[in-house]
Amino acid sequence: MGPFKLPSDSVAGPPMLSTQDKTRIDDTRIASVRPLMTPALLEERLPASPAHLALVERSRQDISNVLQGQDDRLVMVVGPCSIHDHDQAIAYAKLLKAEADKHAKDLQIVMRVYFEKPRTTVGWKGYINDPHLDGSFAMNQGLEMARKLLLDIIDLGLPVATEFLDLLSPQYISDLVTWGAIGARTTESQSHRQLASGLSCPVGFKNGTDGGVKVAADAVVASKAPHAFMGMTKMGQAAIFETRGNQDVHIILRGGKVPNYSVADVDAACKALEASGIAPQVMVDVSHANSSKQHSKQIEVAHDVAAQVAGGDRRIMGLMIESHLQEGRQDQKPGQPLQHGVSITDACISFAQTVPVLQALAQAVQQRRSRA
Numbered sequence: 112m113g114p115f116k117l118p119s120d121s122v123a124g125p126p127m128l129s130t131q132d133k134t135r136i137d138d139t140r141i142a143s144v145r146p147l148m149t150p151a152l153l154e155e156r157l158p159a160s161p162a163h164l165a166l167v168e169r170s171r172q173d174i175s176n177v178l179q180g181q182d183d184r185l186v187m188v189v190g191p192c193s194i195h196d197h198d199q200a201i202a203y204a205k206l207l208k209a210e211a212d213k214h215a216k217d218l219q220i221v222m223r224v225y226f227e228k229p230r231t232t233v234g235w236k237g238y239i240n241d242p243h244l245d246g247s248f249a250m251n252q253g254l255e256m257a258r259k260l261l262l263d264i265i266d267l268g269l270p271v272a273t274e275f276l277d278l279l280s281p282q283y284i285s286d287l288v289t290w291g292a293i294g295a296r297t298t299e300s301q302s303h304r305q306l307a308s309g310l311s312c313p314v315g316f317k318n319g320t321d322g323g324v325k326v327a328a329d330a331v332v333a334s335k336a337p338h339a340f341m342g343m344t345k346m347g348q349a350a351i352f353e354t355r356g357n358q359d360v361h362i363i364l365r366g367g368k369v370p371n372y373s374v375a376d377v378d379a380a381c382k383a384l385e386a387s388g389i390a391p392q393v394m395v396d397v398s399h400a401n402s403s404k405q406h407s408k409q410i411e412v413a414h415d416v417a418a419q420v421a422g423g424d425r426r427i428m429g430l431m432i433e434s435h436l437q438e439g440r441q442d443q444k445p446g447q448p449l450q451h452g453v454s455i456t457d458a459c460i461s462f463a464q465t466v467p468v469l470q471a472l473a474q475a476v477q478q479r480r481s482r483a
């Protein structure tokens with residue numbers, strides 16, 4: 112046997128068979144393929160202005176400073192579980208902007224603008240995947256609506272946070288994102304860790320849905336390192352990306368089989384981080400399994416975490432709150448109008464309930480500062 116040769120090295124090899132009819136064995140479960148615009152085309156239509164770029168750059172740096180211990184504020188990721196309506200999101204953003212200004216000395220507030228929903232089994236997958244909420248999967252419109260909303264929120268002077276779930280969608284919107292999350296269902300995914308290693312924004316990794324913190328610590332280690340992987344350029348071409356690694360990464364405690372926001376849980380998480388050679392710092396998600404999915408419990412959890420902060424715990428660098436214009440959640444029912452300002456995914460606290468929580472957290476930061 113001669114030395115191994117790649118097919119592309121063969122001068123006189125077997126005839127190439129790429130024109131053979133393979134319909135019996137290839138794409139047999141693909142129902143349809145529709146065109147998708149390129150990220151470059153979307154950016155051409157909806158470019159970021161110098162003012163947008165300045166806000167994104169400044170707010171990313173603010174969060175980086177918190178992570179590097181140079182800013183003692185709490186990073187607050189606050190907003191709806193999911194976006195399903197542009198105008199309602201803008202109404203929320205205007206209210207949140209007033210709170211962001213009021214607490215700017217103590218809280219770095221970033222609005223949750225989540226377009227992609229990871230589902231436990233099946234369900235609506237978000238504003239990009241199905242922007243008309245009707246199973247038409249108009250993703251070109253979804254991308255355009257998502258990018259327009261981000262620009263409009265940034266125009267109000269508010270930075271945005273989102274979850275990166277799809278591996279191609281970041282090319283369309285990530286230039287406008289100040290902070291990104293990798294969710295509990297994807298923290299263990301190598302592809303998402305690689306993505307995070309190349310993202311330009313700070314990124315938080317949720318602990319696993321079972322409560323496992325080690326997977327999030329491993330994700331932090333992995334995403335700090337450089338990687339090489341396959342992706343798509345802004346021009347829509349397949350490409351090999353080589354990343355530099357992301358130093359602005361941290362874990363998020365979101366609970367699992369049981370909540371994990373107590374002093375003992377924060378201690379245990381920080382020990383796991385230190386064992387992996389990572390700085391002991393956590394964001395606490397007061398929703399999801401930390402609120403046992405009961406939205407009003409978020410208030411109690413946030414006050415508990417505020418007490419830890421007020422007691423001087425510098426390891427808590429931020430919180431996440433699921434909050435909408437109105438409290439609760441609603442199911443989408445065919446032919447029935449949706450209630451205004453109510454979540455169609457996880458239940459949220461109302462904006463009115465959010466205001467005193469932010470106030471309490473700002474006070475907690477002041478108390479922590481005065482102890483230092």
Ligand SMILES: O=C[C@H](O)[C@H](O)COP(=O)(O)O
Nearest residue numbers: 228229230231232234456457
């Ligand atoms: O935050 C949203 C949900 O908790 C997550 O997407 C899972 O939702 P599901 O269990 O309703 O599918």
Ligand SMILES: C=C(OP(=O)(O)O)C(=O)O
Nearest residue numbers: 229294295296317365399
């Ligand atoms: C899906 C979310 O959270 P988790 O990944 O923790 O379930 C979310 O924050 O919207």
